[in-house]
Amino acid sequence: MPPTCYLSRTEHFSAAHRLHSLYLSDEENRTVFGKCNNANGHGHNYVLETVVGGPIDPKTGMVASLDDLKHWINTAVMDVLDHRNLDADIAYFKNRPST
Numbered sequence: 446m447p448p449t450c451y452l453s454r455t456e457h458f459s460a461a462h463r464l465h466s467l468y469l470s471d472e473e474n475r476t477v478f479g480k481c482n483n484a485n486g487h488g489h490n491y492v493l494e495t496v497v498g499g500p501i502d503p504k505t506g507m508v509a510s511l512d513d514l515k516h517w518i519n520t521a522v523m524d525v526l527d528h529r530n531l532d533a534d535i536a537y538f539k540n541r542p543s544t
Contacts, residue, residue, distance in 0.1 A: 447500040458527035
């Protein structure tokens with residue numbers, strides 16, 4: 446069995462959101478979420494840490510290509526979430542709180 450190796454990459458991105466539940470009244474939302482229920486939303490800086498692991502490919506000496514890992518991260522996370530309003534721009538959060 447080939448040795449196992451891990452490849453990690455850290456990325457940073459920013460996004461905005463508003464903590465608000467459609468199942469609560471405006472007053473209940475203000476009580477539960479406080480200043481995070483601001484109608485204009487608020488932003489966060491996020492850190493994404495990705496680790497992939499597996500056997501080392503004897504032909505390449507790698508578990509995965511760093512270029513491939515960057516592409517996967519960009520496609521799945523960065524292009525989707527960076528500098529977005531999670532509630533307005535991301536379909537998953539249209540009807541659920543982006544907590």
